[in-house]
Amino acid sequence: MLDIKWIRENPEALDRALAKRGMEPLSSGLIALDEKRRQHVGRVQQAQERRNAASKEIGKAMAEKDSATAEKLKAEVAELKTFLQTAEEEERRLDKELADALAVIPNIPLDDVPEGKDEADNVEVRRVGNIRNFAVQPKEHFEIGEAMGYMDFERAAKLSGARFTVLKSQLARLERALGQFMLDLHTTEHGYMEVQPPLLVNDASAFGTGQLPKFTDDLFRTTDGRWLIPTAEVPLTNLVREEILNLKELPIRMTALTPCFRSEAGSAGRDTRGMLRQHQFMKVEMVSITDAESSIAEHERMTACAEEVLKRLGLPFRTVVLCTGDMGFGAQKTYDIEVWLPGQNTYREISSCSVCGDFQARRMNARYRPEGEKATRFVHTLNGSGVAVGRALIAVLENYQEEDGSVTIPEALLPYMGGLTKIEKPE
Template sequence: MLDIKWIRENADALDAALAKRGAHPLSASLIALDETRRALIQKAQDMQSRRNAASKEIGAAMAQKDNALAEKLKAEVAEIKTQLPAAEDEERKVTAELFDALSRIPNIPLEDVPVGADESDNVEKHKWGTKPAWTHKPLEHYEIGEALGGMDFEGAARISGSRFTILKGQVARLERALGQFMLDTHTQEHGYIEVQPPLLVRDDAMFGTGQLPKFAEDLFRTTDGRWLIPTAEVSLTNLVREEILAQEKLPLRFTALTPCFRSEAGSAGRDTRGMLRQHQFMKCELVSITDAESSIDEHERMTACAEEILKRLGLHYRVVTLCTGDMGFGARKTYDIEVWLPGQDTYREISSCSVCGDFQGRRMNARYRGKDDKNPKFVHTLNGSGTAVGRALIAVLENYLNEDGSVTVPDVLLPYMGGLKKIEKAD
């Protein structure tokens, strides 16, 4: 969330940033709304001041036995008392309107973010590894999984409808192994604190990380008004909401392996085959809480942590910098890690690492204070996938496919698979 004071002082900068994101200028309407709010606040304060002054004048008039003046002043005070609640109510309505308008404005991109309209304008940063060189035909993950007897899409559809998958046997174990491997690596080697967070959260938590109010249609809501998390970013980032942290304790780094739930409201007709885009999926999330000076370096560090997972799995990937038109609502800069999928003959996103500045900190009222700081500052937040477990499963199946239809288990996962080196079709 952006600060209206900053907008008043940087109106042109806001409109230029919105233009980079393909949005219309908003500074004039926001400033006009804020002017109305400020005028209403002043009006209410003036009425309160006059009421207080008139109350004192009544006493003075009565002391001088000027009953006519006292009665006139009493009538004035009574009139102010009648009008003041309406004035205060009008100010609250305009303040709420301004708050809602501010909550829907996307974050300001960093200067080095490429300007573009959509994913075609993203810029490749670097690649790692090489594409597998085979003599046999690549297959897509759902072909491999079904042939192994480890994926059941029809059964999932009977139970839950479209965009669900049932994993079975060693394929299910392979997904579990991937998640545990990610969690162990990030906690034991990368310094993240493991958290088992709530999967159901309140409105305030969703607002804090920017899912509400703008993206409610992408979420699932329960009958009691809670929301199923679309990513553990929501729970992990909100761990510091409404707190003032000591700067010397930063950065805080959290990770969680959780189910995630998304309605995929805007994905009709996209990736309908297989398990690439699901309503329910597992993801290992990374969240960092930092001060203002450290967040850019932390972004590079977080991305490297996610990359390390793919390196150890031996999966070819590339890192791209998202352009302004493809970047998420709360991000100032985002790197997508795209893994190579032989079955699709293309790269697909497996991790997205974003630095958000104080955008979420302001929405959560999460702050920090240095030893010499008189006033606290809003924390900077970052989030990334370390990585999406289901998509990692897809990548392993497609990249480790053997000619006979079996799938070799990557060496790094052998301890999690009980030493099983190859997944074959169950008898």
């Protein structure tokens, strides 16, 4: 959430930032709402001060046996009390009106984020790895998995509907191995603390990271009002909600392997075959909580940690910085890492690493106290996929497929596969 004080002082900067995101200017409307609220608050404060002063004057008048003045003052106090009862309700309404308006405004892009309308305007930063030359046309992951009998979309649809998958036998083990490998890498080499968070969160948590209220349709909700997490970013980041940390505690780096649940609202007709776009999928998430001065460097570090996963797996990839029109709601800047899928002959996103500044922290009221200072500041938050396990499975199947229909296990995963070096169709 943006700071209304900053908006009052920088209205043109807000409107320029929104224009980069393809939005209309909003500063004048927000400032008008805030001014209306501030004026009302001023009237309430004046009424409270006058009520307190009049109450004291009543005592003085009664001590002086001036009953006429006392009665007049009592009537004034009664009138002020009636006004304050309704005025305080109006103040709450105006507070909520401004808060609701601020809650749906996206974050301000950093100055070095390229301007653009959509993914066509994203800018490639680097390309890593060599694309394999296949003697025959490489197959897509679902062709490989179904031919082995280890990937079952038909039975998944019988159980749950479209956009679900049943993985069996060696492919189920391969997905588990991928998740374990990523967690081990991030915890033992990259300094992240493993966390096993709840998969259901409340409204405050979903609001804190920016899923609510704007993206309600993208979430699954339970009958008791909780939300299934779309990513472990939500519970991990909210671990510091409404807390004041000491500077020496920062940075906090956390990682989790969890199922993720997304309704995929608005994606009808996109990636309907296979596992690329599912309602339920596994993902390793990374979250960092930093001070204001460290977040930009932490963003580069986090992205490198995600890239290292693909390097260890021997998967070709490219990293792009998202343009202003393609960037997420809460991000100041985002790197997408796209893995090469030979079956599709293209790069597809497998990780998205974002720095959010204090945008989420304001929504969560998450702060830290610098050394030797009484005042607190809002923490900066970052999140990134480290990486999407299902998409890593897809990439391994397609990049390591052989002409006989088998799939070679990447060397980095061999310690997790119980001696298995190749996945083959059962005889």
